[in-house]
Amino acid sequence: MSEPRTLYEKIWDAHIVERRDDGTCIVFIDRHLVHEVTSPQAFEGLRVAGRTVRRPDLTLAVPDHNLPTTARRDAAGKRVPIADPMSAKQLEALEANAPAFGIRYIDDAAPEQGIVHVVGPEQGFTLPGCTLVCGDSHTAAHGALGALAFGIGTSEVEHVLATQTLLLKQSKTMEIRVDGTLGFGVSPKDVVLAIIGKIGAAGGTGHVIEYTGSTIAEMSIEGRLTVSNMSIEAGARAGLIAPDQKTFEYLKGRPLAPEGSDWSAALAWWKSLPSDEGAAYDTCVALDAADIAPNVTWGTSPEDVVPITGSVPDPESFDDQSKRAAAAKSLDYMGLAPGQRMEDVTVDNIFIGSCTNSRIEDLRAAAEVAKGRKIAEGIKQALVVPGSGLVKRQAEEEGLDRIFIEAGFEWREPGCSMCLGMNPDKVPPGQRCASTSNRNFVGRQGPGARTHLLSPAMAAAAAVTGKLTDIREMMG
């Protein structure tokens, strides 16, 4: 009998084209998502070298990072010009490169347009057992469906376009097991923040994480996407969750998913993928769902996590010197004092969106809190940005847009928005944002912006009270 293998090892083994003596492998890539920021130099590289795209049929392009989240077509159906000439140029480059290289392109006003990591699963482009890459680190999200998915740089984008492969070494494996039932008000976002807080921002470096345990099994696909999305914030290039009945039900009938006899063949293979009994991981970490509270970040690394009932830590409380220095710098940047209660932190901006938390369930969770309430007077901007046009349409069918608008939120067009300061949605310098996005880095949401990461329901609660708020108190 063959050695028991993990999910990662099975996908890895099934994609090796060639193995060099030093262990470097040519690995076949089944799916390539392309957006406008990390691709222009790759297409240019192909042109200069006189190369073509080897498998345009396995490639899908969609703009997201630079797009304003305001109307993209006027009443006459004409494109609304993009004010920033640099953004406009980058978007034009993708719009020209995709057809020039024969790549399927979803345009800025198409109903399917959205953030690449929302679009991939939604279109059934992401499949269990496939290798999927994109020039974006949050590609880890797709692992929620059992795809081996990771972010790549532009040289690798060019490499995949030209060869449909990557040169890789096998990663180590890490099992993160979460068991038990999540408490009231505790969401998948809180689970992944708890994980990052526990293992640290570099805890998963060199590893592919597989999330296991009853809490993960109980989670919806959308919740799993939130968890796997932030694997990279723990240093792991990829996260994985074993495909199960929920995965199959989610995918069946999606536009690009297999159909008929193809579906049956795919299903048979997918069912063979979960890690074998007795398969060994290089590292194992366990969390108890009952210990996880609604979480928020206090600093400028996603590992700076505390429960909402907690306080800003004292930099002196950290063991090593570099952590003490980093914490002191973070607090200075964030305008926070040691010992300050998180629930006393007032916020200026609210952002509900990003590839981490912009799917329909996220919007439902936020709307449940916003319903019949108003955002606090001190809030300067409160954005709700659906992850795709299809999410937006569904939310509108459910009346969620009305709930948000009546509460005082702005209801926007899909895109990366305020997650990363590449489009007009930014947090002004020195202002504070309760954000459902994935990174609280210095300047991430705009120069001088101060970010607190939290769940969609917690973001909505902060909008209502004007400060970081325990959702359990508000809704309990």
Add this chain to the structure above:
Amino acid sequence: MKPFTQVEGRAYPFGRTNIDTDVIIPAEFLKTISREGLGEGAFKTVREEAGNVFDDPAYAGATVLIAGDNFGCGSSREHAAWALEDMGVRVVIAPSFSDIFSGNVFKNGILAAELPQEAIDRLIEVAADGLEITVDLENQVVTTPFQDRFEFPIDTFRKECLLAGRDEIGLTLESDAAIAAFEQKMTAQRGWMAPQAK
């Protein structure tokens, strides 16, 4: 890619941990369709601090950057590597790097050398005095004018590529027949994997 053999030069004694690629090159500079000129935006938020190492004339023209744990975490933007290259950095030395970042710099002929924190502390001392550090890839060793000698590990494949300045795409295309054979096998075994346009 430019071959990398040996670099001798002054070093930025930066030392900070968890430096993410948003700090190396903020998003506002990513709206370019070129690989050139990104040095201008490199470490923008750090350069706003008085007395920062990047604007200190003592380190002008440094070719080595010494940093803390988990350097290059966060976004996959290769602009971070292009920014370092544009500012003249050929080597980054840190206790650890993010996986994507170390791959990105490698593909641009920049060496990411891992050394333990004690070695980093010592190199920062030396660099802070404006003294030169030597990084020898062939022998995998970092030395100082004080006879300090720190050996660093490196993946053999990466070492080979760096020394030769090898184009990875060209190398992979030498295996074109193997890729084609794999594709044929996949069409037979998992033909459903090719997305069907409907």
